[in-house]
Amino acid sequence: MQGPGIGWYVIVAAILFGTGALGVMLRRSPLIVLLSLELMLNAANLTLIAFARQQGSLDGQIFALAVMAVAAAEVAIGLGLIVAMARRGVALDVDQAQALKG
Amino acid sequence: MAAGAWVCLLAPLAGALGITFAGERISRRTAGWISTLTTFVAFGGGLVAFFATWAADPEEREKVSTAYTWLAAGDFEVGLQVLVDPLSTVMMLVVSGVGGLIVWYSMGYMAGDEEERRYFAYMSLFVFSMLLLVESANFLLLLVGWGLVGLASYLLIGFWHQRPEAVAAAKKAFVMNAIGDATFALALVLLVWETGALDYLGVFEDVGALSSTIVNLVALGLLGGAVAKSAQVPLHTWLPDAMEGPTPVSALIHAATMVTAGVYLLVRTHPIFEAAVDVQQLAAVLGVVTLIAAGLIALVQWDIKRVIAYSTMSQIGYMFMAAGLGAYGFAIFHLMTHAFFKALLFMAAGVVIHHLAGEQDIRRMGGLREALPRTHVAFLVGTLALVGIPPLAGFWSKDAAISSALETGGALGWTLYVAALAGVALTGAYAFRLYYAVFHGPAHERTPEPHGPEAAHEAGHGEGPLSMLVPVGILTVLSAVGGLVSIPGVWHPFTHWVGESAEAVVEPSTAQDYFTSALSVALGLTGLYLARRAFAADRQLVTSPSAWQVLEHKLYVDELYDALFYGPAAAVSDVLRRDVEVPVIERSMDEIGSGTIQAGGGVARAQSGLLRTYAIAIAFAVCVLVVVFVAVR
Numbered sequence: 001m002q003g004p005g006i007g008w009y010v011i012v013a014a015i016l017f018g019t020g021a022l023g024v025m026l027r028r029s030p031l032i033v034l035l036s037l038e039l040m041l042n043a044a045n046l047t048l049i050a051f052a053r054q055q056g057s058l059d060g061q062i063f064a065l066a067v068m069a070v071a072a073a074e075v076a077i078g079l080g081l082i083v084a085m086a087r088r089g090v091a092l093d094v095d096q097a098q099a100l101k102g
Numbered sequence: 103m104a105a106g107a108w109v110c111l112l113a114p115l116a117g118a119l120g121i122t123f124a125g126e127r128i129s130r131r132t133a134g135w136i137s138t139l140t141t142f143v144a145f146g147g148g149l150v151a152f153f154a155t156w157a158a159d160p161e162e163r164e165k166v167s168t169a170y171t172w173l174a175a176g177d178f179e180v181g182l183q184v185l186v187d188p189l190s191t192v193m194m195l196v197v198s199g200v201g202g203l204i205v206w207y208s209m210g211y212m213a214g215d216e217e218e219r220r221y222f223a224y225m226s227l228f229v230f231s232m233l234l235l236v237e238s239a240n241f242l243l244l245l246v247g248w249g250l251v252g253l254a255s256y257l258l259i260g261f262w263h264q265r266p267e268a269v270a271a272a273k274k275a276f277v278m279n280a281i282g283d284a285t286f287a288l289a290l291v292l293l294v295w296e297t298g299a300l301d302y303l304g305v306f307e308d309v310g311a312l313s314s315t316i317v318n319l320v321a322l323g324l325l326g327g328a329v330a331k332s333a334q335v336p337l338h339t340w341l342p343d344a345m346e347g348p349t350p351v352s353a354l355i356h357a358a359t360m361v362t363a364g365v366y367l368l369v370r371t372h373p374i375f376e377a378a379v380d381v382q383q384l385a386a387v388l389g390v391v392t393l394i395a396a397g398l399i400a401l402v403q404w405d406i407k408r409v410i411a412y413s414t415m416s417q418i419g420y421m422f423m424a425a426g427l428g429a430y431g432f433a434i435f436h437l438m439t440h441a442f443f444k445a446l447l448f449m450a451a452g453v454v455i456h457h458l459a460g461e462q463d464i465r466r467m468g469g470l471r472e473a474l475p476r477t478h479v480a481f482l483v484g485t486l487a488l489v490g491i492p493p494l495a496g497f498w499s500k501d502a503a504i505s506s507a508l509e510t511g512g513a514l515g516w517t518l519y520v521a522a523l524a525g526v527a528l529t530g531a532y533a534f535r536l537y538y539a540v541f542h543g544p545a546h547e548r549t550p551e552p553h554g555p556e557a558a559h560e561a562g563h564g565e566g567p568l569s570m571l572v573p574v575g576i577l578t579v580l581s582a583v584g585g586l587v588s589i590p591g592v593w594h595p596f597t598h599w600v601g602e603s604a605e606a607v608v609e610p611s612t613a614q615d616y617f618t619s620a621l622s623v624a625l626g627l628t629g630l631y632l633a634r635r636a637f638a639a640d641r642q643l644v645t646s647p648s649a650w651q652v653l654e655h656k657l658y659v660d661e662l663y664d665a666l667f668y669g670p671a672a673a674v675s676d677v678l679r680r681d682v683e684v685p686v687i688e689r690s691m692d693e694i695g696s697g698t699i700q701a702g703g704g705v706a707r708a709q710s711g712l713l714r715t716y717a718i719a720i721a722f723a724v725c726v727l728v729v730v731f732v733a734v735r
Binding site: 021024025026028033094095097098099100101 | 709710711712713714717718721
């Protein structure tokens with residue numbers, strides 16, 4: 001296998017995933033939360049592709065394509081929600097959207 | 103001949119469906135005509151079937167016609183099939199002929215009622231059900247007809263649903279009949295189990311091979327159904343209450359046709375009963391007990407229709423006795439003549455009730471001979487036929503039935519014979535008590551205000567429209583001459599005709615018949631004389647106050663059933679409600695509900711509504727899972 005070893009890919013993916021997770025947990029703007037979610041998904045994609053290459057099998061790559069499709073759909077809905085919130089004058093702050101509090 | 107039978111069966115059904123679906127698009131009068139004419143079409147079909155059977159070779163007079171197979175399982179098959187034989191053609195003619203006359207009469211009687219269309223739809227439904235009952239060629243279809251006539255009877259007794267008594271009476275009739283239906287259905291289950299067939303011919307072939315226990319049980323079940331439907335002791339209490347229905351209904355269902363279905367059943371299934379002689383004799387005994395009890399109670403009733411209702415029970419008692427002793431032809435003969443004169447009595451009583459704007463209490467009647475001369479003649483003919491004065495219809499049929507008890511002989515035969523003759527004296531007494539109270543004596547001062555729903559119709563208009571008078575006239579003639587189709591020692595066409603379907607076990611000799619007739623006419627006239635003397639002296643037939651009390655409470659049978667069945671059931675229900683329903687079931691339901699609410703309240707606190715909390719919780723849970731996963735591996 002050419003290029004860096006599998007360990008590096010995993011490390012980069014872990015950093016990306018950690019950044020994304022922290023973003024989801026700490027940021028209040030729904031836009032940033034969505035961005036962070038995308039980061040986490042892409043970290044997962046990176047590991048899928050890296051391991052697929054290491055194993056010499058195409059399964060992981062195909063699975064990564066599926067993840068991208070899901071991610072695109074999820075972003076479309078998420079952004080649609082955010083636009084709708086903005087149009088109705090709802091504050092763009094996930095801490096203030098608490099209507100589901102039990 | 104099957105085509106006639108099918109027309110006979112389906113014409114009233116078409117009438118019922120037509121009236122129902124036409125709804126308010128047709129006038130009430132049209133509905134009445136549809137119902138009347140379809141019933142007469144059925145009579146025409148019955149005539150065709152009858153004459154075709156008559157013309158057929160005596161060997162080929164039994165014909166089964168199958169429309170389609172309804173149920174099939176292995177070699178067990180039940181179909182929509184009718185049986186045309188001498189017995190069923192006679193029943194077809196009685197049901198559709200008398201039925202047609204009574205429906206016609208209803209057009210005058212019910213004129214002006216709010217819900218006439220419903221009434222005529224029910225009447226047509228009843229005629230159809232009754233024809234299904236008598237034409238069926240297998241037990242299952244018989245049970246269907248059996249249930250449907252019960253339904254029609256329920257609907258028509260409770261026809262005036264704004265009257266609580268009518269609704270209660272309808273319910274009572276339905277429940278009492280349901281007991282009989284249940285034993286009947288159980289008998290059929292046993293039959294299917296043991297013989298694997300439900301068509302008459304198949305079952306009767308196998309009866310001989312059954313064990314005596316099974317045959318006795320089947321016969322008992324069938325007898326239970328017959329007793330309930332025909333209002334015999336001990337399931338008789340519904341019939342007097344059923345008089346809450348309109349008078350033509352009482353004439354059709356509770357006198358001429360439905361209540362005699364039990365007799366038809368005894369005759370139709372005679373091979374089973376002949377194999378279970380004890381049960382057959384039980385039927386005769388029950389019949390005689392009923393005829394005495396009903397005759398006694400009829401002596402003290404004040405309601406004109408109730409007196410006739412008790413008389414019906416008592417006359418069906420004679421039929422049960424004849425059928426139970428094996429004189430099937432005489433049972434059906436009495437069934438036919440009874441249909442004539444009892445329908446006539448009810449219809450004449452209907453004219454009286456109509457004339458008096460719904461008054462039914464004979465204490466407020468009297469002296470109607472001048473006001474209703476034609477009805478007076480009709481009622482007198484009906485009463486004489488009922489008592490059995492020659493040459494009217496009842497004379498020939500009742501005496502024939504009684505003399506079969508004499509021919510049977512033995513302790514049982516003699517007891518039944520004496521009791522049945524005593525019943526004739528009772529019949530004479532109560533029938534003429536009614537006749538004198540209604541038509542003789544001073545006219546009663548009439549209250550101007552009308553009573554009950556029967557008064558919705560215009561009151562005090564003499565003897566009613568032609569549609570009421572003509573059927574009464576026809577039935578008067580039939581009650582007078584209808585018995586001449588069987589004269590002992592001269593000719594027996596009727597009993598021989600029925601005998602082709604159900605051959606009689608006992609056949610009284612001509613001498614026995616005339617001896618019985620002499621006794622019975624003498625006793626009937628004694629009853630007449632007693633009633634006349636009591637009427638002339640302006641006192642009642644039953645003078646002892648304690649006897650009066652017992653009879654007025656109908657021998658306390660209703661009270662007994664209340665104490666035996668209703669009381670304990672209500673007490674158990676009360677206990678169950680107090681000790682089980684409220685503390686256990688209701689409270690546990692409450693607990694489950696409130697517990698769920700409380701648990702929900704606790705869990706709801708975890709739902710902060712903060713997106714980030716959820717994210718942290720998920721991340722934390724994933725970490726824990728990963729650690730656990732790795733550690734376990």
